[in-house]
Amino acid sequence: MAGGFRIFGRELARGRAASFLVQVSESYSAHPVRIPVTVVTGVRPGPVCFVTAAVHGDELNGVGAVRRLIAEAKTRRKELKGTLVCLPLVNVLGFHVHSRYLPDRRDLNREFPGNPEGPMSARVAHAVWSKILRHCDFGLDLHTAAQGQCNLPHVRADLRVPVLRRMAAAFGCEMIYDDPGRRGSLRRCATEHGIPAMLLEAGGALEYREAMIEHGFRGCLGALGALGMLDEPARHADFQVVVRKADWVRASRGGMVELKVAPGDLIRRGELLYVTTNPFGREVARLKAPYDGLVVSTFTVPMVRPGSAICHVVPLTKVQFERAVRRRKQVHP
Numbered sequence: 373m374a375g376g377f378r379i380f381g382r383e384l385a386r387g388r389a390a391s392f393l394v395q396v397s398e399s400y401s402a403h404p405v406r407i408p409v410t411v412v413t414g415v416r417p418g419p420v421c422f423v424t425a426a427v428h429g430d431e432l433n434g435v436g437a438v439r440r441l442i443a444e445a446k447t448r449r450k451e452l453k454g455t456l457v458c459l460p461l462v463n464v465l466g467f468h469v470h471s472r473y474l475p476d477r478r479d480l481n482r483e484f485p486g487n488p489e490g491p492m493s494a495r496v497a498h499a500v501w502s503k504i505l506r507h508c509d510f511g512l513d514l515h516t517a518a519q520g521q522c523n524l525p526h527v528r529a530d531l532r533v534p535v536l537r538r539m540a541a542a543f544g545c546e547m548i549y550d551d552p553g554r555r556g557s558l559r560r561c562a563t564e565h566g567i568p569a570m571l572l573e574a575g576g577a578l579e580y581r582e583a584m585i586e587h588g589f590r591g592c593l594g595a596l597g598a599l600g601m602l603d604e605p606a607r608h609a610d611f612q613v614v615v616r617k618a619d620w621v622r623a624s625r626g627g628m629v630e631l632k633v634a635p636g637d638l639i640r641r642g643e644l645l646y647v648t649t650n651p652f653g654r655e656v657a658r659l660k661a662p663y664d665g666l667v668v669s670t671f672t673v674p675m676v677r678p679g680s681a682i683c684h685v686v687p688l689t690k691v692q693f694e695r696a697v698r699r700r701k702q703v704h705p
């Protein structure tokens with residue numbers, strides 16, 4: 373039917389939803405490896421936006437957000453302009469074994485757009501890219517921190533692209549990283565191919581946490597609102613800062629670390645970040661914040677060696693810091 377969305381050799385009429393299993397590889401037992409894809413077409417015409425989760429197979433909060441988004445889009449098909457292409461489990465092989473990686477130990481998010489003649493991971497990337505993602509106009513890619521770390525919800529996008537500036541702001545996170553992404557990442561590949569895509573980081577691997585799932589879901593609605601696909605206002609954030617770089621605070625000594633901060637904390641210069649002790653309980657190191665900032669990520673495993681990442685603190689200017697403190701007090705008195 374004219375005006376719908378053509379995918380997998382089928383024309384999906386406007387105002388419909390359909391789910392597919394799309395082959396991306398084969399198993400040792402010669403069975404197809406397939407990933408779930410749900411396409412929801414709005415009654416009204418508009419762009420095509422993909423929403424991906426679990427590109428790293430152990431990152432589950434995004435899976436919950438995409439599933440919620442599928443249910444929401446189905447109920448709002450009359451309002452939806454354009455088409456949503458939802459991939460809740462991109463790296464299904466990693467998902468099966470609680471792993472970030474594919475079975476060839478490579479990171480799928482370094483392989484896009486892939487290579488049909490390359491190693492397994494490159495072939496999987498090629499299948500996902502060529503069969504699904506390259507047919508879209510925009511993209512949202514949902515992640516969490518790697519195992520052993522936890523992230524405050526924040527978004528990453530190449531803010532040189534005007535539509536990504538709008539989508540990123542509308543997602544409702546306090547922190548926006550202006551960053552094009554690593555070579556081979558889904559988001560950078562898509563953006564370089566004229567499919568502006570942004571990324572959410574929320575929570576940690578192997579967790580399925582309500583607050584993070586809801587944040588991802590609501591943020592996607594805000595971004596789709598910015599694209600004009602849904603009648604949704606931009607999501608509210610207490611404050612928003614754009615950063616280009618943030619450094620990990622790393623351990624100077626080995627031992628057990630007692631962390632004094634958590635993701636989302638606003639910390640002042642001189643505040644205690646952590647104390648490290650040896651097996652006798654004697655203190656061997658402590659560190660105070662070298663600048664005012666926002667804690668974006670922390671480790672979750674309390675054993676460290678020299679150089680281990682402990683927390684990720686984004687420096688804020690005095691004006692940004694005081695505004696952030698004021699806004700937090702107004703919203704959460």
Ligand SMILES: [Zn+2]
Nearest residue numbers: 428431515516
């Ligand atoms: Zn990830």
